[in-house]
Amino acid sequence: MTIVHIGLGKTATTTLQKHVFPELARLGGYRFNDPHLVALLIKGNALKLSTEEKDDIARKLKAERHFISLEGLVNWNPAFWQWAADRNLELFGPATSILISVREPIEWMTSVYQQVIHEGNVVQPHEFFVDRDELATLAPLASPTRLDYFCSDLLDYAELDRLYSDRFDQVVIVDVSQIARMDFVDELFDLDTAIVDGLRSRFDNATSENRSYSLRAMKLTFARERLLRRFGLKTFGSADRRYHDYLALARAWARTPSMTEHRDARRSLLRRLATGRLPTWRGLMQAGLDRILPYEKFHLPKDVKINLDLVEKNRRFIAERVLPNYPPLRPRLDKPQTDLDTSR
Numbered sequence: 283m284t285i286v287h288i289g290l291g292k293t294a295t296t297t298l299q300k301h302v303f304p305e306l307a308r309l310g311g312y313r314f315n316d317p318h319l320v321a322l323l324i325k326g327n328a329l330k331l332s333t334e335e336k337d338d339i340a341r342k343l344k345a346e347r348h349f350i351s352l353e354g355l356v357n358w359n360p361a362f363w364q365w366a367a368d369r370n371l372e373l374f375g376p377a378t379s380i381l382i383s384v385r386e387p388i389e390w391m392t393s394v395y396q397q398v399i400h401e402g403n404v405v406q407p408h409e410f411f412v413d414r415d416e417l418a419t420l421a422p423l424a425s426p427t428r429l430d431y432f433c434s435d436l437l438d439y440a441e442l443d444r445l446y447s448d449r450f451d452q453v454v455i456v457d458v459s460q461i462a463r464m465d466f467v468d469e470l471f472d473l474d475t476a477i478v479d480g481l482r483s484r485f486d487n488a489t490s491e492n493r494s495y496s497l498r499a500m501k502l503t504f505a506r507e508r509l510l511r512r513f514g515l516k517t518f519g520s521a522d523r524r525y526h527d528y529l530a531l532a533r534a535w536a537r538t539p540s541m542t543e544h545r546d547a548r549r550s551l552l553r554r555l556a557t558g559r560l561p562t563w564r565g566l567m568q569a570g571l572d573r574i575l576p577y578e579k580f581h582l583p584k585d586v587k588i589n590l591d592l593v594e595k596n597r598r599f600i601a602e603r604v605l606p607n608y609p610p611l612r613p614r615l616d617k618p619q620t621d622l623d624t625s626r
Contacts, residue, residue, distance in 0.1 A: 283451075284343050285312065285379045285470055288370065289353035292393035293383035293458040296491035299351050301484050302464075310471045312349035316342060320352060321532040326373070327354045328427040328528045339373055356382070358394060360436040361417065362426040367445040379452040379470055383461065384439055384604065387596040391434060392582050396494040398429055400564055402519025404507040405430075411587045428521045434589045439599040457604045462486060465607075492568075497578040499567040506563070517563075 287303070289295065299315070307314035319342055322335055331339075342348070357366035370380075384390070395410055412420065414435040423430065439455075446453045456466040464482045467473060495503065510516055523531075561570070582588070 283377055283379055284347070284374055285349045285381065286355065286370070286374055287349075287351035287353075287381040287383070288366075288446075289356035289358075290383055290385065290390065291353035291356075291358060292390060292397060292494075293353075293385045294461050294485075295351070295353045295383065297485065297488045298383075298461070300491065301488040302481055303349065303351050305484065306467065306471065306481060307349035309473060309477060310347075310349070312347045314349045315351060316348060318342065319348065319350065323350070323352055323355065323373070324532040325528060326369070328523075329525070336373070343374065351381075356442075357426055358397075358429045359424075359426065359432065360438070360442075361424065361433060363436075363442055364445055365426055367449055371449045374450075376450055378450050379454065380446050380450045381466070381470065382442065382446065382453065382455045383458060384442075384455060384600060385458040386600070387434075387437060387439075387593045388582070388588070391432065391437065391588065392580070393494050394429070394432065395582065396500070396580065399495060399500065399503060400492075400568075401521075402517040402563075403430075403521045404503060404517055404519070406504070407582055407586045411582075413587050413589075416587075430521065434587070434592060437589070437592060437596065439596045440603070443599075443603065455604050455607075457600050460605065469607075493572065495567055495580060496572045496575075497580045498575060499571055500580045502571070503563070503567070 287295075287298070304314045319339060322331065322339055325331065326335075355366065355370055357363055385393075391411075395407060398405065398410065410430075410432055412431050412433050414433055417424075417431060417433040417435075420431055443453065443455060452469075454466055454469045460466075462482065462485050464478050464485065467478050467481065507517060
């Protein structure tokens with residue numbers, strides 16, 4: 283059976299993909315993020331796959347057991363969750379285990395918005411968050427390949443659960459607050475307790491990956507963009523990618539043993555400075571400013587358009603559907619239970 287972690291993004295996915303999932307796949311006898319498969323799936327996120335490419339995916343999935351983790355598969359925009367679920371069913375078939383990671387809704391929406399900023403798509407929060415009526419007006423501009431607007435009226439974790447439970451044989455949902463426990467592993471693999479404890483240690487000791495900009499970094503980014511626009515310029519972001527950019531991105535990730543073998547941001551920044559190469563703005567903010575100066579968390583403005591009733595519904599879903607699946611934490615073999623940090 284194929285195992286596919288579809289997202290959500292910004293739920294410790296990079297840490298899992300880099301430090302946990304490759305070892306978990308090896309122990310379970312799975313191939314993790316086959317480069318050729320990942321390249322096709324990345325292309326399929328933005329462009330239509332040919333019949334030959336779809337057949338190629340089917341052949342590879344049939345030939346051996348695969349563990350895939352690609353958070354874009356769920357789609358970052360809830361408006362396209364059903365579209366993505368139908369596409370994933372077509373690509374993987376119903377006999378697939380789907381792993382979904384979720385997060386407290388306000389925190390998740392904040393991180394998603396900041397990820398948009400990270401990728402160079404600099405837009406103010408009041409322009410990014412819209413209500414259902416505004417989204418209907420903007421529908422002709424919407425695309426599943428880019429996140430220009432976000433409607434919290436559509437952020438419904440229970441609906442996401444239903445979309446995948448109706449289509450796939452197994453759906454496992456884990457909240458980010460419980461990921462460090464690694465209890466979700468028991469639902470997908472039959473591994474000894476000692477092995478799961480080892481995976482837990484890997485996650486505990488992993489460095490923080492892709493931390494969101496601090497409040498100071500966000501302010502500087504907005505100031506930079508205002509200055510550029512005075513001269514009729516703007517940042518070239520991920521939303522500006524064209525056809526050839528997507529193909530180049532897929533090919534670049536296909537050359538990497540794991541799509542998430544990112545270089546350490548701090549070392550990359552130092553290396554760039556040492557060789558005279560200009561660091562990226564994102565590198566300066568994440569690996570420079572936010573590591574040198576005290577980190578102050580960015581929060582969405584209170585008057586931004588957020589459906590608070592649905593936020594509470596999503597919190598109840600986590601409390602009633604997700605968290606009860608986790609029994610009391612098993613004792614660690616290498617340190618007392620009370621020492622285990624489960625706050626990540």
